[in-house]
Amino acid sequence: MNEPQLVRGLGEQIVERLREDILSGRIAEGERLREVDLAKRFSVSRGPIREALQQLAWEGVVETDRNKGALVSTSAPNEISELIIPLRCTIEKYAIRLFFDQLTEEDFLTWETILSKMKQACESKDFALISEHDIAFHRSLVKRANSPDLLAIWSAMVSRIRRHFRESHLRYQNPVQIYEEHLPIIEALREGSLSDALQIIEDHIE
């Protein structure tokens, strides 16, 4: 099995930090990202920064024009989430089918760790953090399938509907519900019922 690569390059680390900042809304849509600023912030040279920006551009998190640098791309209008919902469903169900018969205790530990962070964020009503962990949870589901193609396509989609995540979260009067709605997914996986898990994911993604 693929070792989870303990030492990651600077570029990859920066991708994750920037992506979290942008998907959660801590860095605003339309904001310009200058290479030298980022290099100073992360205390590295512009090489890894350029690497990270290129990756984020493919994911659709930022947009780049030649010789003009990178802007945080604006999240798609909500009407497109009508399209994305069935797409996400297809992908995440496909992912679950791929890894379903290879589940280990470690997997559940990973997911429970993310969800416990989400719970904390829900309790303190920090919606930026809630979105971040919500997306992180679903990303880790897709990632578990161990298919770079699957993850790439999913990432390209989700980065474009980050606003939809936040806005749907804001509708909850009691944000802890957001956390609670994620529990059945893991429970179904633990109980070993594939069809239940698929059905629950389908109901959940909306």
Next chain:
Amino acid sequence: MNEPQLVRGLGEQIVERLREDILSGRIAEGERLREVDLAKRFSVSRGPIREALQQLAWEGVVETDRNKGALVSTSAPNEISELIIPLRCTIEKYAIRLFFDQLTEEDFLTWETILSKMKQACESKDFALISEHDIAFHRSLVKRANSPDLLAIWSAMVSRIRRHFRESHLRYQNPVQIYEEHLPIIEALREGSLSDALQIIEDHIE
């Protein structure tokens, strides 16, 4: 409309040349790509080379391990095409619904132009060109919906399955069939039957 960016960076130019070399088989599967070799071959420094390799890795054309460089991916029997087919179906049908009641004669002209080029490519059995025009046709369908997000998501997917296009084309004994299978799509649009068009697209994408 988007200007077709006249001056491209070195990285982008190298991406295209390497991708063509790999997909056409001039660079064999499993072959190792060393940065210094490529830098010498293209007479540039390693910067643009790394950029190009990162892009090709994202597209799935090469695989990279940290500190170990890039290998040309072996085209594993693309089990993911099983996933891509329903995704493409969803997206392209969604696109058609969006523009269906705004069709003009100009649209048909665009599509017929692309298809006539495809026909030529089919007749000369130039499979690289066939793929290009096939992708161009479907891209123009999606583009017609006039939604940058839709196009972006579709592009992210297609860049990962370029290889699948080519391989499915190679199965045709008479490549002109590829061209002929595209005609009913336009015919249905011309005749003004949305449900027919959607059904034909669904049958076509397989």
Next chain:
DNA sequence: TGAACCATTATTGTTAACAATTAACATTTA
């Protein structure tokens, strides 16, 4: 013999300087 160790080489990762391009702004001109 062959398995473990060390030194050497090859290769990638990172950095910092330099070149080319774009943006900003003052100046000129109609």
Next chain:
DNA sequence: TAAATGTTAATTGTTAACAATAATGGTTCA
């Protein structure tokens, strides 16, 4: 004044040197 032009500053694109890591090959020792 407003448009056009030229100049400067800010920013990205590219390069080449340096650092860190992995592959190679030979030597020793059981």
